[in-house]
């Protein structure tokens with residue numbers, strides 16, 4: 001089968017962002033856009049940024065400490081999204097949205113994005129809809145479709161942040177120890193001028209934000225829930241972290257954390273159960289028939305498969321609904337160790353796979369190691385399996401709208417956290 005398949009135009013018009021790498025339909029145009037993005041997400045580029053990831057996680061730690069002192073619940077579902085938004089906005093704009101400082105733990109921000117995802121199946125049927133909302137007077141959209149208004153305001157905000165970045169002082173940009181993605185794209189030799197217009201860059205920023213925050217937040221939420229719901233997993237993870245991180249003030253870099261075998265198994269199992277994209281990620285060969293086994297697939301036919309079917313396959317993962325990091329540890333030691341790895345499809349595969357895989361790994365390892373090492377006594381609070389179950393397919397699997405999602409408290413009766 002060709003490696004140069006287009007994305008399905010019908011399916012991917014859902015977020016109204018055909019100028020972003022994510023929403024680009026044609027394989028040839030995508031190759032140009034992706035080529036310019038790749039250098040910002042390499043292992044080396046992410047390593048340069050990793051100190052900032054830790055600094056943002058440290059702000060998160062401070063906020064958890066304040067909650068613990070007041071005996072408050074921490075709505076980790078939202079809190080994780082605050083951290084991932086602050087990280088990705090720092091990386092793409094060079095400044096953060098500072099959701100971690102918001103009293104509501106970014107619930108308004110999340111609500112706007114959720115509105116977009118909830119509208120996405122309708123936009124797929126009426127692709128002109130998003131443009132129509134953008135063109136309407138604000139008051140009219142507020143009256144007719146408050147969800148759409150949230151989305152319109154969100155897009156305008158990303159436009160504004162892009163404008164602020166592109167008009168920044170060069171000295172300020174150069175003072176950053178890591179490259180700022182949207183600024184870097186605006187100067188990239190790999191893109192023609194037509195790809196560096198304000199509109200194109202703002203839409204790319206929007207796509208990076210969307211792709212970068214919810215996915216990572218969802219995997220962290222899922223993984224944390226399963227760790228806390230499984231005392232034996234929790235105990236083993238804490239034991240490994242206590243040994244590997246004797247000094248709470250010095251959390252090792254993510255590349256060192258990736259070497260911790262139990263943490264690594266926990267992350268893999270979290271990625272498996274959180275799945276990544278629920279949808280089928282349809283691709284199209286516009287110009288020729290394709291042969292698959294005995295089947296001829298006519299040109300223009302959308303084909304795709306959901307990672308869910310692999311992630312939950314009992315043939316590959318016995319007892320697939322159980323969070324069992326051990327399945328990865330046995331596998332690491334057995335001769336066929338790579339065999340199971342190839343079935344982690346959370347980041348997709350091939351030319352359209354996730355550009356942010358390295359950054360996502362840096363975030364997941366840093367956040368999980370820091371939180372579980374510094375707060376060994378967090379425990380679930382008012383959270384049942386229903387609160388974390390992925391009940392909707394809005395491209396990503398999403399939880400029910402009527403739940404607060406994962407919530408935790410720091411258990412003050414059993415406390416050894418360094419305060």
Ligand code: HEM
Nearest residue numbers: 021022211212215216219276277346347348354355356360
């Ligand atoms: C655990 C976290 C993440 C998961 C599970 C994930 C999953 C995925 C998947 C499955 C795709 C393929 C979508 C498709 O084929 O339509 C994708 C694409 C993409 N992801 Fe991620 N992602 C994660 C984190 C990130 C981060 C941190 C970024 C940073 C900006 C990011 C940016 C992107 C972009 C830009 C694309 C489109 C790539 C292209 O078409 O060239 N992702 N992601």
